[in-house]
Amino acid sequence: MISRLLTPLVDLFYPHCCDICGTDLSSPQEKLCISCMNNLPETQFHLMDNNLVEKIFWGRCVVQHATAAYYYSPSSGMQRLIHLFKYKQRPDLAVYMGKKVGAMLLQSKWIYEIDAVVPVPMHARKQRKRGYNQAALLAEGISTIIKKPVLNNFLQKCVTTSTQTRKDRTGRWENVSNVFQAAATAKGKHVLLVDDVLTTGATTEACCHALQQAGAHVSVCCLAYAWS
Secondary structure: HHHHHHHHHHHHHHHOOOOOOOOOOOOOOOOOOOOOOHHHOOOOOHHHHOHHHHHHHOOOOOOOOOEEEOOOOHHHHHHHHHHHHHHHHHHHHHHHHHHHHHHHHOOHEEEEEEEEEEEOOOOHHHHHHHHHHHHHHHOOOOOHHHOEEEEOEEEOOOOOOOOOOOOOHHHHHHHOOOOOOOOHHHHOOEEEEEEEEEOOOHHHHHHHHHHHHHOOEEEEEEEOOOOO
C-alpha cells in the first residue's frame, strides 16, 4: 500500500524518460517510448532462411541459424542505445533490449531447438574495468523470455585483444583468431551465441569455431546488424 502511494510522488520528482528522445514515460518498467520503440528498424531475419546474417558465415563456419534483431542505424536511435549500455553504465538497458529480442525469437520455429544461451565473452580484465559484459546482459534478457539457461562460463576469452572498431575484415579476424576457448561440456549441445553488434562477423566466427571444436552446434543472435 505504501509503495503504491509513494510511486506517483517518486515519478513527480524523478520522472522516468525515454532513453532516446527524453519523453516522459508512465511505466518505470519501460525504457523507450512507443514512438522510439516502433522506429527501431527490425530486420525480421529470425523468420527468414538464408538471410543476410546467415550469408556472412557461408564458407567460413557452420551455423545452424543466424539472426540480428535490428539494423544498426544511428538515425533510428539504435546507436545511442548501444552506446548507453556499453559505455555509460546502463546494464539495465541491455537486459531490456535482450527481452525485446527474446520476444522476437519466440516467433521463430528454430528457437525451440536451443539448449542454452551463451554470450560472447569479454576478457576478465576488460570486464572488471567496465563492470559487466553487455553480451551477457543481452543473453540474460533473452533467456528470461525463451526460458533457456545462460551459460556464462561456457566460452572464455583467454587473450586480451585491441578494439575491433577501426580494423578492416582481415585485421578483425587476425585480432580474434584463437583467443576463445569452449568448455568440454559443450559437446552435443545446441547453443545460441549472443552479441551486441555484428559487423564483419570475425569475433562471432572465432567463437563459433571454438564451440564447434568442443562439439557444440551453434546458432547466432545479435542485437544489431551493421551493414556496409
